[in-house]
Amino acid sequence: MSLGTLLRVALGELERAVMAQLWSAEEPLTVRDVHDRLERELAYTTVMTVLGRLAKKGLVRQERDGKAYRYAAASSREQMAAELMLDALGDVGEDRTAALVAFVDRVGPAEVEALRRALDTPAQGTPRPADRSPES
């Protein structure tokens, strides 16, 4: 494995760990919160970088709270899993964009329907941005 690959693997693992903390948290966390919860020998700035990367990818929401930023997962783990499978299963028929190449096209739309429903029911604790009213 090259150094670049090793670094990428390590970074990927770190992103997963940070995401796990955000998912298990009741409320948005500051960088310090995430750093403390991770319980490993990590520089504060490393955690900040990882959170910044996740925010840039649109997987984490960043909100201003006084002087600090707080971070929350953009969607729950279940919603993200449903979105992922929907993206994969939905790339057939007329919607096909060749973004993914499936081994066998799932002809039955039943799974896609079930996943759409799963996505439409918001999970407890993590309000999706689209669900929030304009006033809030």
Add this chain to the structure above:
Amino acid sequence: MASVWLTGLALVLAGPVPALLARARWTRSVPRAAIVLWQSVAIAAVLAAVGSALAAPEALLRAFFHPEERTGLALAVAVGVAAVLAGLIVARLVVVLVLLAVRTRVRRARHRDMIDLLARAEEVDAGGSLRAGTVLRVLDGAVPFAYCVPGRVGSEGRVVVTGAALQTLCPKELRAVIAHEQAHLAARHDLVREGFTALHRAFPVIVRSREARDAVALLLEMLADDAGRRRVGDDAMAGALDAFASSDRAGYGPDVVERLERIRSCVHGGRALAVGTYLAAVALVVVPTITIVIPWLTDALPTVGVR
């Protein structure tokens, strides 16, 4: 005369030829050559359409004006109309292709990000089916499913299988599926599909671009099946297809039936058929250029003052 020939060629290549080629059975024994032939048909059709758009105004000019009158305004209008017609065809194709390419890459990047976060941490033994530069990811999921997400240049592609797929497949079948997906990634089959998807989006109704897109998609699957067969064997590849298709409540899709039949009847392409198909593909692009376009250019360019 050239404009009549080019228009006729464009019509034939956009209608009857794709219809026939989509229904042909011999293509499945030489999928690689057949895909090249499809690409050649598509390129020749677009070139003929652009050529006829360019040539038609000049032909009208010749038909209705005396040689001495073919100057000034009449000539300017003819050249302008030709340029606009040809430009419309090319611009439509380019715009659709660029938009599709951008959206596809954004969607893939997001998909890869989410997979990396959600995949199970455990390693699966790919049995040497994965080459360097590809990552295998296992997702929790009740639907047996396998697919690949091409990476960007310099970043890894992902082969994704669901937990249900791992339970459904025996180790040899899993290796066959991974080899199949790896073949898609290594040979950049996604780029071929993208081209035909763009062609269909740009010219959806009049021409038989949907047949082309779907036929090419199936041929690419067959090509990847062959990679799996070479690596793991016919039985494992067929077994994997069977396992996936029979787990689907909707049953076997027609494409899966064709792929299964093809593996079980041990279809292997003759070298002669493949060579003939490649030659036809080259001829489709080269022959019209030599017999129609070059004589027309030598004839028409002096009219507009180019010598």
